[in-house]
Amino acid sequence: MAILPENISFSRKALPIIAVIGLIIAVFFIWSNLPDRDLAEPEETPLKASGELADSPRVAGAGVVEPSSEIIDIGTAISGLVTDLRVVPGDFVDMGELLFVVDQRAARARLSEANAAIAEARAAIAEAQTARDTAQQQLDLYTAIEDPAAVSRTEVIRAEGSAASAASRLQLSQARLAAAQAAAGSARTELERLTVRAPIAGEILAVNIRPGEFVSTMGGNSEPFIRMGETRPLHIRIDIDEDEATRVAQGKPAIVSPRGAAEQRFEATFVRAEPLVVPKRSLTNSAAERVDVRVMQMIFALPAEAREVFRVGQQVDAFIPAAEAKEQ
Numbered sequence: 584m585a586i587l588p589e590n591i592s593f594s595r596k597a598l599p600i601i602a603v604i605g606l607i608i609a610v611f612f613i614w615s616n617l618p619d620r621d622l623a624e625p626e627e628t629p630l631k632a633s634g635e636l637a638d639s640p641r642v643a644g645a646g647v648v649e650p651s652s653e654i655i656d657i658g659t660a661i662s663g664l665v666t667d668l669r670v671v672p673g674d675f676v677d678m679g680e681l682l683f684v685v686d687q688r689a690a691r692a693r694l695s696e697a698n699a700a701i702a703e704a705r706a707a708i709a710e711a712q713t714a715r716d717t718a719q720q721q722l723d724l725y726t727a728i729e730d731p732a733a734v735s736r737t738e739v740i741r742a743e744g745s746a747a748s749a750a751s752r753l754q755l756s757q758a759r760l761a762a763a764q765a766a767a768g769s770a771r772t773e774l775e776r777l778t779v780r781a782p783i784a785g786e787i788l789a790v791n792i793r794p795g796e797f798v799s800t801m802g803g804n805s806e807p808f809i810r811m812g813e814t815r816p817l818h819i820r821i822d823i824d825e826d827e828a829t830r831v832a833q834g835k836p837a838i839v840s841p842r843g844a845a846e847q848r849f850e851a852t853f854v855r856a857e858p859l860v861v862p863k864r865s866l867t868n869s870a871a872e873r874v875d876v877r878v879m880q881m882i883f884a885l886p887a888e889a890r891e892v893f894r895v896g897q898q899v900d901a902f903i904p905a906a907e908a909k910e911q
Contacts, residue, residue, distance in 0.1 A: 819851055825876055
């Protein structure tokens with residue numbers, strides 16, 4: 584090549600030099616982009632048993648925090664627009680406290696009509712009673728006369744008819760009063776059904792409706808209108824795989840920790856073991872986890888001080904003492 588001296592061959596001398604330089608550059612880039620393989624502490628500390636359970640037989644399980652009453656989904660008995668919403672998440676309500684109101688205008692109008700019909704029926708009853716008493720007094724006067732010639736038979740028949748007619752009008756007015764009272768009772772019942780109240784005392788966990796929103800009894804909403812439950816105390820529902828269920832010591836307390844915070848440990852009190860073994864639904868995302876098993880669910884109560892750490896729906900890890908093996 585013209586740019587190289589005549590005594591230097593490009594293919595024999597320059598090309599190998601360029602190849603060596605390219606190789607050095609490639610090695611440098613590869614070395615500089617190698618991943619950091621230095622050992623470091625894990626971001627999440629795995630759960631470890633502590634105390635007496637550290638060196639004793641135990642059964643591990645995963646669970647979910649729930650209210651002691653379990654979660655109650657609040658709906659409505661009658662479809663309509665929400666006109667009044669009284670609660671927000673985190674509120675504590677008493678049993679029977681107002682949660683929300685569905686549009687009551689139609690029911691109130693029917694109640695007003697029924698009350699007017701009641702007033703009308705009562706007035707008609709009073710008028711019919713007066714007419715009946717007058718007609719009866721007239722008939723009694725005619726029948727008290729001893730001389731048959733003093734009063735014609737026609738007058739007596741007319742008085743008897745007036746008394747019977749007044750009695751019939753009284754019965755009709757009483758029937759109308761009963762019908763109006765029944766209509767008023769039906770309207771009041773509908774007003775109560777349009778007023779949704781708390782079925783128990785507890786905490787409002789979620790509110791998925793807003794004033795002006797249409798709520799339906801057909802379940803058109805993807806989520807319950809309001810979710811609530813008794814969170815004093817909180818419970819934990821722990822899943823124990825069916826192959827480990829026979830090893831659990833019933834009635835013993837469990838050591839529980841929030842997922843991802845193994846350093847925080849609480850002793851939960853045994854409440855009950857559910858009698859029904861169910862398919863596994865609470866997953867831990869472990870690669871070795873089986874999802875084709877059934878689990879026994881055990882309920883434990885958290886101490887009062889744990890309310891600041893645990894929230895409803897939060898996943899937890901738990902250790903439960905294992906029952907002593909029986910000698911054959």
